[in-house]
Amino acid sequence: MRASNYLFSTLRDAPTDAVVASHQLMVRAGMIRQISKGLYTWLPTGLRVLKKVENIVREEMEKAGALEVMMPGVQPAELWEESGRWQKYGPELLRMKDRHNRDYCLGPTHEEVITELARNELTSYKQLPINFFQIQTKFRDEVRPRFGVMRSREFLMKDAYSFHANSESLQETYETMHKAYCNVFDRIGLDYRPVQADTGSIGGAYSHEFHVLAQSGEDDIAFSDSSEFAANVELAEAICTKQSPDAPTQDIAEVLTPDCKTIQKVADFLALPVEKTVKTMLIKGIDSEGNDTIVALVLRGDHQINEIKVEKLEGVVTPFEFATEQDIIDTIGCKPGSIGPQGLNEKGIRVIVDRSAAAISDFCAGANKDDYHTTGLNWNRDISDFVVKDIRNVVEGDPSPDGKGKIVIKRGIEVGHIFQLGQQYSQALKATVLDENGKAQTMWMGCYGIGVSRIVAAAIEQNYDDKGILWPENIAPFNVSIIAMNYDKSEDVRNECDRLYNELKLAGIDVFLDDRKERPGVKFADSELLGIPHRLVVGDKGLKNNSIEYKYRATGEGEDVPREEAVTFIRKTLQVS
């Protein structure tokens, strides 16, 4: 592509509402323009990247044996009523009426449509397993669209849906798709982790999210520094290698701890390490007869409660709810800041202790008396009748649950999600096939999503510097930029640029020739902002010495290349045969 035939919409400044790097850089590099809140036009530079990502995704889906289809974006309400989601789905589902006053929605996802297709087209177990995918614009009416195309209302998604005669077949395709997703992100060249994900309201099903690691991510990902283990922080098991506490060495003592509003302040005041303290929280529970009760959760002072883990325990109100201050005062006789686990069982409160808290000795806890704490506490000797559970978030340095290495926590951007749906939709929509015995059998389903447009933003979040974007080679809008100095005035420069441009194009390389009448500084800055990985500068000065200047965007390193070797040099560098 020649700059003179191109739309070069680079900007010096990003819009004020762009708070993350990818949003700022995509606007500044002329990749996207907002037309209305959360609705974007992809300009040529942006679309080039998007199409490259799309093609990688398509190729890997085809390799995984998935068949491409294209379902309508506008979906009839009837199907959503059959699945029960017409009512359940919140205002993210954009509902509308057509000219005949019939209800439709703009598809945020396609489980209903594909299940309708499957129940009509699939009649025999012999047709299974089968896996359909599409790459299509979706719409979700986000309450607060933000971060550019990272959380826009319209976005490009690859969604796939597989159908199976049994759960084993589903598991097989699930693993194939897991591998295909890894191939996609490997080929794009991203640092990512497949992480165990919460299955949400669908119990028993199995699910993985694929996260690109980046500071601006909205999720915390816990992963091992020396194995494949990765999970959402909320789901990662917190391991305590110390099985039981040391023997007591101290007696208990009640001490005044005035104005110590946090556990850290208590520890500082008493000159104790915070790891030698516990904090006790009271939450709402329910007993086996259905009566309201109170449950105490005890954690080491430096740990944080994990509400998802707690919600999975028996006898706990879901969603997770703290006891009110009044409840606490009425039951314990003190304010929340001074609770300790001692004697709570006598007040009818069940005590659940986190594994790590249960492994310490001679510790400090609230004294169940305002402004007092008790030191020298020891389990069993001073506190009895409690259970030990995993109820905390993992922290960096925790042992990895798979026994290999230590936990590292980074922020992640979710770019993919694979899910074993089981029979939820096929049951609701009565999608059956005849099995070997001619009996109707409800199909098993998997679904698999990739946020194609979000990948573009996530790739930038992971690859940029103060000058602009640093594209991974396989999704760069152009791989090579030729910067022509005085293209309009110097015949030598013009001929050499045209020759390079044509020969690199012939070699199948995405090459950009900046033939504009602009100052070199403007061209350099634009090339760096756009993140074109390889740069050739052609000027009269260099040509006099028979040389062209090469520079690699990622490292800033370069060299002078003899003009007749420039094409070969680039082909070698890009490994184009």
Next chain:
Amino acid sequence: MRASNYLFSTLRDAPTDAVVASHQLMVRAGMIRQISKGLYTWLPTGLRVLKKVENIVREEMEKAGALEVMMPGVQPAELWEESGRWQKYGPELLRMKDRHNRDYCLGPTHEEVITELARNELTSYKQLPINFFQIQTKFRDEVRPRFGVMRSREFLMKDAYSFHANSESLQETYETMHKAYCNVFDRIGLDYRPVQADTGSIGGAYSHEFHVLAQSGEDDIAFSDSSEFAANVELAEAICTKQSPDAPTQDIAEVLTPDCKTIQKVADFLALPVEKTVKTMLIKGIDSEGNDTIVALVLRGDHQINEIKVEKLEGVVTPFEFATEQDIIDTIGCKPGSIGPQGLNEKGIRVIVDRSAAAISDFCAGANKDDYHTTGLNWNRDISDFVVKDIRNVVEGDPSPDGKGKIVIKRGIEVGHIFQLGQQYSQALKATVLDENGKAQTMWMGCYGIGVSRIVAAAIEQNYDDKGILWPENIAPFNVSIIAMNYDKSEDVRNECDRLYNELKLAGIDVFLDDRKERPGVKFADSELLGIPHRLVVGDKGLKNNSIEYKYRATGEGEDVPREEAVTFIRKTLQVS
């Protein structure tokens, strides 16, 4: 692709609502499925064809220098209010409200969005001309969606929009796009005509439609049998080579013509050729002072009035409106069936005579008296004070307006439309650039559409037989089908089929291997229904004689090919090097 890994949804019968061949065949061949009125899922076979069409369109747009972008499908009402179309556009525009109660529509076209983009991104004449295109799903809420994807509510469209500093530049790009459109349809392999089209409400602009010729078309196209000339029947100039009538040979006579309700009946009754009669119609007119008048239109008995041509004449009410029967009786004294041009000017009625009617002599017309006609009429001698204009539809056999050959009329399916928009949208949305003198200058615009999904249907309308589809090579879902006889039982067949399949695939050929456990008859029928152009049949019987049976779908002709030459044979036939 192997049939065993594919979705093979062929049907014996088409749905009852499918009245055109393409709709029937697309459903029967498992290309599309309707999910709701006018909303279709494209199954793998259909999508393969659609993608091939899409790729040809994209390649030709890029060759023509257009830059691909992707605009949002959901568009804010504000832009449509600026252009004035939020009010003007009928119920085909699907309007909706988002969760914040703001107005949006589902884009049926993108003039507003692209003009908004252009006014922001284009600032200087140096950036012009520039041409943007996108290939995107559009939505038009058709009152009566029909003919499958030919007139569906969602459809895939390529729309392009060009911006210019002046009308000459617009004309240049218009011609480039005209050529690009011809390239597209040539490459797809369709019999089509670019036809001059009505410019509708935008006076002075220039427009061409591209029609695929097919019986089921909704438009009548007039074209020359020996030149490039083609136009919508409504627009084609009707030529009369006879410049003036022959000298009179008869005297006028008034004859009783009872119960002759049509001009044909009059001619039959009087034993006259219908070409020797004229019919006179009265329509509403308006004089130079704005008063209501009546205008008489006179055509040869065998010709049809062309309302669009009449509407372009001065002194005629638009839209075209016939005078009421009461008006006729009041003015002339007879009913509509007996009007003639004689003496109308004396009643204040302007007489406009079609060129062909003006070239006959000794003709018959209504006698302006119920149930009477006048014979032996001659222009000037019997009727004076009339003007001669082109006011009829062309008919087959008319001379072509470009002087080359005769007119042929066929039905056409509109698959493309290019349009010189001029400054309509750029003026409304204030899209200006600075010209050479630093002065703001409103841009000129062109727009260019191709119905990508409609092309798929149109290609079938032009290429099918009683067994199924006859795909043009470049858009066939597969080019070669290998039909395996007893694939599961015969090792020889299996090995040979697998070898052929792999070698053809390696050669880059879209090959389909029917490895299903089905009767040969079923496989033959499916291959013919799908319209795969080339068929190889591999069976034990043939292999014993070292031969494979080849058949060409379009002609039904074939031959036996030695097994070791089969790949070379196909490569030669498909001209794959």
